[in-house]
Amino acid sequence: MFMVFSMSGEADLAAIGALMSDRTRATILTTLLNGGLTSASQLADRAGVSRSLASSHLRKLTEGGLIAVEPRQRQRLYRLSGQHVADALEVLLFMAPAGTVNSLRASRERDNLREARLCYDHLAGRVGVALTDGLTGAGLLRETPGGYEITGRGASAFRQLDIDVEILAARERPLTRACMDRSEGRHHLAGQLGAALTGELLQRGWLESREASRVVRLSIAGREGLVDALGVSIPSAEEADEPAPSFPQPLPGELHVHPSPGTADPSAPQPHGAHHHTHHGLRGVPAA
Numbered sequence: 144m145f146m147v148f149s150m151s152g153e154a155d156l157a158a159i160g161a162l163m164s165d166r167t168r169a170t171i172l173t174t175l176l177n178g179g180l181t182s183a184s185q186l187a188d189r190a191g192v193s194r195s196l197a198s199s200h201l202r203k204l205t206e207g208g209l210i211a212v213e214p215r216q217r218q219r220l221y222r223l224s225g226q227h228v229a230d231a232l233e234v235l236l237f238m239a240p241a242g243t244v245n246s247l248r249a250s251r252e253r254d255n256l257r258e259a260r261l262c263y264d265h266l267a268g269r270v271g272v273a274l275t276d277g278l279t280g281a282g283l284l285r286e287t288p289g290g291y292e293i294t295g296r297g298a299s300a301f302r303q304l305d306i307d308v309e310i311l312a313a314r315e316r317p318l319t320r321a322c323m324d325r326s327e328g329r330h331h332l333a334g335q336l337g338a339a340l341t342g343e344l345l346q347r348g349w350l351e352s353r354e355a356s357r358v359v360r361l362s363i364a365g366r367e368g369l370v371d372a373l374g375v376s377i378p379s380a381e382e383a384d385e386p387a388p389s390f391p392q393p394l395p396g397e398l399h400v401h402p403s404p405g406t407a408d409p410s411a412p413q414p415h416g417a418h419h420h421t422h423h424g425l426r427g428v429p430a431a
Contacts, residue, residue, distance in 0.1 A: 162207045163235070167192050168200045172209065172223070172232055177357045178263045180213060180220035185355035226316075229263035237325050252358070257326040258380055259350075260357040265322070265337035266350070270361050270377055272324050274340075275332045277375030284332070290321040291332060300373050301336070304343050311335040 163169055170190040175181060187197035201221060204210045211224045223229055244250050259270035266274060275291075278284040283297030293301070298308045312318045312335070320334035332340070344350040349365025352358075361377060369375045 159207070159209075162204060162209060165200065167196070168204055171197075171200060171204065171221075172228075173236070174355055174357065175210060175221060175223045176229060176232060176263050177261045177352065177355075178222075178229075179352070179354070180215070180222050181355050182218050182220055186221060189355040223263070226263070233262065233322075237323065255358040259359045259361060261341070261352070261359055262322065262331075262333070262357075264341060265331070265333045266341045266344070266359070267322070267324055267326075267331055269327060269380070269383060270359075271331035272327045272329050273377045273383070274369070274375060275330065277369070277377065278332065278373065281374045283373060283375075284319070290317070290334070291319040291336075293319065293336065301340070303372050304340070306336070306339045306343060308336070311339060 163172065167190045171186050174186060174189050183197055183201055184194060186201065187194045190197060190200075192200075201210070201212075205212055205221075208224055209228050210221050213220050213222065223232075242249075242253075244253055257268055259266065259268040261267070262271070265271070275284070278297070279286055279291070281300075282294055283300050284291045285294055286292075293308055301308055308318070314335060317334045319332060319336050321330040322333035322337070323329075324331050331337070341350070344365060345352060345359075347365075347368065349362055349368050351360045351362055366377055366379075369377060
């Protein structure tokens with residue numbers, strides 16, 4: 144983990160603040176909360192800047208330890224440098240004021256983010272909260288003062304999705320965690336199980352994603368699959384009386400790359416959640 148010390152010997156918080164204070168770099172960081180690998184060109188387009196200017200900002204963020212770069216064939220793909228950066232961004236997003244919505248595009252983006260988004264490696268938004276409610280309602284999870292407990296019935300159900308709860312529980316990161324949803328004002332599932340479940344939904348095509356965006360969409364196959372596999376029904380935006388999300392189709396050549404579960408880099412986002420994540424309980428939890 145990157146750390147700068149000031150002349151007093153304390154950690155130089157201002158150095159990290161300076162990296163995040165630029166709007167272009169802030170956009171790059173929040174975009175990389177999608178948990179995947181994203182190209183420099185897509186990050187430049189997302190931030191609305193030239194490729195050369197984006198490269199300068201990406202270099203500063205890389206040198207500052209907030210993001211990492213991975214060469215893939217002829218491309219250089221970027222990601223957050225680890226779970227600790229995602230945690231810090233989640234807390235800062237909860238503290239930050241809402242951005243100004245002054246265009247139809249921005250309004251659609253806001254509605255889409257509220258509907259369903261990636262909170263680094265787990266599902267957030269209305270769909271994320273509804274999924275968590277469904278898991279508790281079906282008796283697969285049990286609410287506890289510190290988050291959630293997996294029931295015996297839940298462990299069996301998750302095994303049908305190739306998620307082995309015992310293997311997840313043996314890792315350092317908490318098995319389950321309650322993460323405060325920034326847009327819904329309620330908790331959604333995070334931790335090892337939240338990451339593993341979201342990764343499985345992405346791999347099966349039940350969640351659809353785009354490069355350079357945190358927005359995801361629960362597909363028709365996903366709604367049906369969740370009912371069949373877990374007995375969880377997620378109402379559509381119309382059924383929930385929410386604005387219908389507008390999810391454009393990927394442009395030719397667009398690809399949102401999620402590292403495979405077997406990646407050897409322990410700091411890289413992994414769908415089955417192999418990161419350490421400090422458990423904060425229900426009060427003061429990171430928000431997304």
